Amino acid sequence: MPYLAREPKAFAEGGNTAEAAPGAMPTPALDLQQVINSLNQLNSNFVELATCVDQWQSELHVNYSAGAAEEAMAVIKEMQQFCNRTHKTKKHLQSV
Numbered sequence: 530m531p532y533l534a535r536e537p538k539a540f541a542e543g544g545n546t547a548e549a550a551p552g553a554m555p556t557p558a559l560d561l562q563q564v565i566n567s568l569n570q571l572n573s574n575f576v577e578l579a580t581c582v583d584q585w586q587s588e589l590h591v592n593y594s595a596g597a598a599e600e601a602m603a604v605i606k607e608m609q610q611f612c613n614r615t616h617k618t619k620k621h622l623q624s625v
Contacts, residue, residue: 585597589601
């Protein structure tokens with residue numbers, strides 16, 4: 530199953546008021562344990578992603594496939610966007 534085809538449980542159960550529709554009720558505050566659990570899940574997902582990246586690099590060097598290259602580029606673009614959002618969040622947390 531491709532990495533992006535799955536939605537991490539932590540994200541599927543959580544909410545984000547920044548993405549809520551106008552007039553929507555705000556998402557209840559998260560407790561510390563829920564945040565820690567979500568971060569642990571995210572860490573596990575990054576370990577899995579690193580394994581996938583290693584496999585893709587090996588496979589693309591040995592047996593180039595346009596489909597595999599397109600899938601890898603989709604993940605790369607998604608991760609670049611995620612890293613940009615993470616950097617903005619880090620800057621926000623440092624300013625609080």
